[in-house]
Amino acid sequence: STIRSFKQELVGVFGFPVAENPTQAMIEPAFAAMGLDWRYLTVEVRPEDLGAAVRGARAMNWRGFNCTIPHKVAVIEHLDRLSPAAEKIGAVNCVINQGGEWVGDNTDGKGFLQSVHEVRPIPGLRAVVLGAGGAARAIGVELALAGAKHMTIVNRDRGRGQVLTKLISEKTGVPTDFSDWEERYQVPLGTDLVVNATSIGLYPDVEARVPIDLTTLRPGMIVSDVIPNPPRTWLIREAETRGCQVLDGLGMLVNQGVIGIRLWSGHEPDSNVMRKALESLFLP
Ligand code: NDP
Structure with missing residues (x-):
């Protein structure tokens, strides 16, 4: 018999408000289809708590996280470095834990x-x-x-x-x-x-x-x-x-999710799984 691991790898999105952000519904089916036991958590982080939340993610060795309104600029001071594009754009929507170095990128x-x-x-x-x-x-x-x-x-x-x-x-x-x-x-x-x-x-x-x-x-x-x-x-x-x-904007949303998963895990997700997951939410 094989020894099971009950420890998942963690990623997610920090935002405020965040409850209506659909990214989890696209990313978790992709992880499942890839056979990755990972979780994508939708986390409400108030602006005054952003620094503590990033330190928490570091302490728990998250693989990375997305950030959305109102954290895309404010998160920069809590990171170790930025990708050249994020530097020029001046905003970060995707953070990657690269062996303990926390790097801000922009996948939009x-x-x-x-x-x-x-x-x-x-x-x-x-x-x-x-x-x-x-x-x-x-x-x-x-x-x-x-x-x-x-x-x-x-x-x-x-x-x-x-x-x-x-x-x-x-x-x-x-x-x-x-x-x-x-x-x-x-x-x-x-x-x-x-x-x-x-x-x-x-x-x-x-x-x-x-x-x-x-x-x-x-x-x-x-x-x-x-x-x-x-x-x-x-x-x-x-x-x-x-x-x-x-x-359409669904394609862009799927593609930025594909890039995020690639940056965090090093593996290639199935974009069709992700698009279908979102279509089931957005198309009547
Ligand atoms: P911002 O609030 O930063 O910018 C909104 C922009 O829309 C401004 O340029 C604003 O113009 C303009 N605008 C809003 N209403 C009007 C109007 N009635 N007439 C003319 N211009 C208007 O928002 P974001 O850039 O963060 O997001 C914009 C959209 O992009 C959102 O709908 C979001 O869902 C979408 N998005 C999609 C992504 C995807 O992956 N598909 C990724 C990221 C965002 P002004 O400066 O004059 O106010």
Whole structure:
């Protein structure tokens, strides 16, 4: 007979609020399918307790953790070092225990890159990013680092948009313009990729529409949305009818989870298991 181990390896997500974060429902089925006796815990950590929580994870030798709102920037001071991309983005959503050294990385933008990479090579692309918040920051920096030729940032709040525009051009050297978001945004001719990186359309406000001139979405353009729930946003549906290549936010969410599992465990999860787990939550 074999000797059983009753000790699981631990990872999870720290956030506040966190109860509605669905990552566990995607990651634990992946672990099961990989034959890994690991747990992904959804942990409510108040901002004032973040340092203690990270020390706790270190003390218990967790393999790592994700962090979400409001910890993505605040966690940095509790870590030993950052990946080059996380350093440029200035935010961490994935922490890895590398033999006792706690390293901050950012998988949001990398998950997005993977989705694009599956349909077209990134080097040379001309990209328009709608939004300038956390998701836009990760996506914008990673696209530029991956070889996008030109970037345009479009944002309602001009100050925030200009800060991101400057950050991308200074930290990556890729020419980046800012565009004011007036009425319906007109996508410039020659654009290869349009990303909605705003929260417009997120459940429960599913009827909200990204203010964009649909006639400027041309066949062959890649149109992507970060909104994971619902996966088929208004923008995705409209872009599809116009012959665009669409990428939904569920793909990005799955891909960042795949990268997290790879970084923590060194093993490759089955992304189909993860996507199906989320579809069973988000699709009626
Ligand atoms: P932030 O709050 O940091 O940024 C929100 C952005 O949306 C800002 O640019 C804001 O503009 C813009 N925005 C919100 N409402 C409107 C509106 N009515 N009109 C115009 N612009 C608007 O959020 P995050 O960047 O962290 O998250 C954005 C979305 O990305 C969320 O819905 C989240 O679910 C999703 N996400 C998806 C991931 C995935 O894996 N699929 C990963 C991470 C995030 P302004 O600056 O003018 O306020």
